[in-house]
Amino acid sequence: DAGVIQSPRHEVTEMGQEVTLRCKPISGHDYLFWYRQTMMRGLELLIYFNNNVPIDDSGMPEDRFSAKMPNASFSTLKIQPSEPRDSAVYFCASQRQGLTDTQYFGPGTRLTVL
Amino acid sequence: AQSVTQLGSHVSVSEGALVLLRCNYSSSVPPYLFWYVQYPNQGLQLLLKYTTGATLVKGINGFEAEFKKSETSFHLTKPSAHMSDAAEYFCAVRTNYGGSQGNLIFGKGTKLSVKP
Numbered sequence: 001d002a003g004v005i006q007s008p009r010h011e012v013t014e015m016g017q018e019v020t021l022r023c024k025p026i027s028g029h030d031y032l033f034w035y036r037q038t039m040m041r042g043l044e045l046l047i048y049f050n051n052n053v054p055i056d057d058s059g060m061p062e063d064r065f066s067a068k069m070p071n072a073s074f075s076t077l078k079i080q081p082s083e084p085r086d087s088a089v090y091f092c093a094s095q096r097q098g099l100t101d102t103q104y105f106g107p108g109t110r111l112t113v114l
Numbered sequence: 115a116q117s118v119t120q121l122g123s124h125v126s127v128s129e130g131a132l133v134l135l136r137c138n139y140s141s142s143v144p145p146y147l148f149w150y151v152q153y154p155n156q157g158l159q160l161l162l163k164y165t166t167g168a169t170l171v172k173g174i175n176g177f178e179a180e181f182k183k184s185e186t187s188f189h190l191t192k193p194s195a196h197m198s199d200a201a202e203y204f205c206a207v208r209t210n211y212g213g214s215q216g217n218l219i220f221g222k223g224t225k226l227s228v229k230p
Contacts, residue, residue, distance in 0.1 A: 004157075033217075042222045043158075043204065056217065091157055099208060100146055100165040103218055105157035 002026075004106035006092050012112045018080040021109045024073055025094030033103065034067055034077050035091040043091075049075065082113045116141045118207050120221035128229045133177075133192040135224050137205030140186065147188040148206040148218065149179055158204060164188065175199070200228045 005024040013019055025032045033048040047057040052069045060067070064083070069075040079086055089110050095103040121136040139145055146165050150158040162173025169181040175198075179190045188205060205221040 043220050045217070045220075048217060093158075100163070102148075102160045102163065105150075105159070107157045 004092055004094055004104055006090075006106040006109050008109060009107065010110045010112075012114065013082055014114050015083055016081045017113075018078065019082045019086075019111060019113075021077040021090050021092075021111070023075045023077070023092030023106060025075070025092070026104055027073065028096065029094035029104075030097040031095045031103075032069060032075050033091075033093040033095075034075070035093065036088045037091060037108070038088045046077070079111075082111075084113045087111055087113050116145070116207050116219045118205050118219055118221035120203075120205050120224050122224055123222065124225045124227065126227040126229060127195045129197055130194050133190070133195045133199065133226065135190040135203050135205075135226065137179075137188045137190065137221060138186055139188060139205075139207045141207060146208045147179075147181060148208070149173065149177070149188075149190050150204045150206060150220075151175075152202045152204065152223075154201070161190070161203070195226075195228045197228050197230065200226055202226070 007022045031050055034046040036044045036046055046059045047067045048055055049069045065079055067077045089108045091108045092106045093103045095101045117140040119138045127133055148163045149161040151161050152158045161177050162171045162179055164171045164181045172178045177192045179188050181188050202223045202225045204223045206218040208218050
């Protein structure tokens with residue numbers, strides 16, 4: 001299995017631009033999570049989906065952030081407009097339905113907003 | 115509500131010394147507990163997990179952790195540190211409570227340094 005795939009791995013953009021991060025979960029996994037990691041705030045859960053349905057988006061910082069999961073094999077996290085404080089590493093993770101199942105992380109997207 | 119506390123944001127040990135990374139959890143129901151490791155510029159990787167059964171859990175790379183319900187702890191240990199163990203370690207808890215199925219609650223992480 002290829003694991004969780006994220007693209008791009010690095011993104012540098014200017015303030016005000018739209019940014020789209022992409023994630024392909026492991027096939028057969030029912031849950032998909034988006035996290036943000038910064039030095040100041042550590043690892044934060046932004047939103048998660050179960051069977052393509054958003055379950056909890058309370059971690060989404062502002063309306064500038066939106067996430068979609070149009071099908072079981074693809075999800076996007078969009079920031080519009082981007083700001084320098086959005087600079088972080090964004091991780092996608094997926095897992096099966098069971099409570100004891102492992103959450104598998106992708107390699108992350110390092111976003112820099114100038 | 116569930117929470118995880120990792121004591122010590124930075125731990126430094128000498129190569130060959132014992133590694134002890136502390137994790138305490140708060141949960142009103144039996145928890146499932148996880149330790150993840152993050153190497154520089156990589157995603158998080160599962161080290162080990164406790165679900166049910168034996169309270170001493172062995173993981174990859176020689177790490178193990180013991181679930182102690184009376185102490186609400188799940189400390190991570192390794193008898194002899196190796197330079198390659200230098201990384202950040204995250205403790206996490208999951209419970210079937212409050213509609214949060216599937217959601218992991220992470221601690222703030224402990225960065226382990228290994229001195230030659």
